[in-house]
Amino acid sequence: MKTLIVYSTISGNTKSVCERIYRVLKSEKKIVNVKDIKNVKVEDYDNIIIGFWCDKGTMDKDSIEFLKTLNNKNIYFLGTLGARPDSEHWNDVFENAKKLCSENNNFKDGLLIWGRISKEMQDIMKKFPAGHPHGVTPERIARWEAASTHPDEDDFKKAEEFFTNLLNK
Template structure:
């Protein structure tokens, strides 16, 4: 069993969670940033774990494109998003990611957690035209505030525990 772990991360949240999960993988493994232009030969791997950041309710386009190129593997995902993983938005993200990973592969599991939102995006949300699409309501401002402390040590541990469970059947 050889595992490939890839990720796309703009501001580092996804990278951090992915690196923590990478640590607990016991078999032969490789970590690649999707923007590194490193050549990936998928034939070398049996299992692929994809880390993405959430853009407009789904996996960012770079990771989405990558997932679509994977066929006949065991596939799992790690995603970070501004909203809470357990929110209805988080649940739709989860469903979309499961569908994406299941298309041509054996889906084995997915982990989502909150990640702080880029202040530049928040600033844009306060201005036209995003102001009309994503108004900074008190609820949205609270979500953005809550996300500021994520991903944190609890998220790292939850991600590691989740993958220990799905990969090695270890129940912590």
């Protein structure tokens, strides 16, 4: 069965994890940025891994738009986000992505990986007024610092093992 990895990235996190997944898959495969998907015959692929970055608690807009073009495909996801893995936000992102992937397709499984928050996103949040839900606080800065070393080698290995177990059977 052929596997297509389609990723969207803002910080490089999602791209780097998807590239590691790509390397370990044994089936016929292709990896492409979602912005270049028009050059790919998606109907030729049985399995699709959607690599996304988290935006407002769900998949980024480009990933959602691509997902809406799919029908009756085996869908997996790999998401990256700066929230702590033990947070409620982390669980919400997983459930939101799962719901999106289940619409019109066969959702198989998904994985979230901790990733650094892009400087662009930090700069946007720094402009929010005090009291804004995404405004800068000492706690938020501490989360940014904790996430800044991710994805790390353990994160990469986790993703490789997860998708090897699912797709290299």
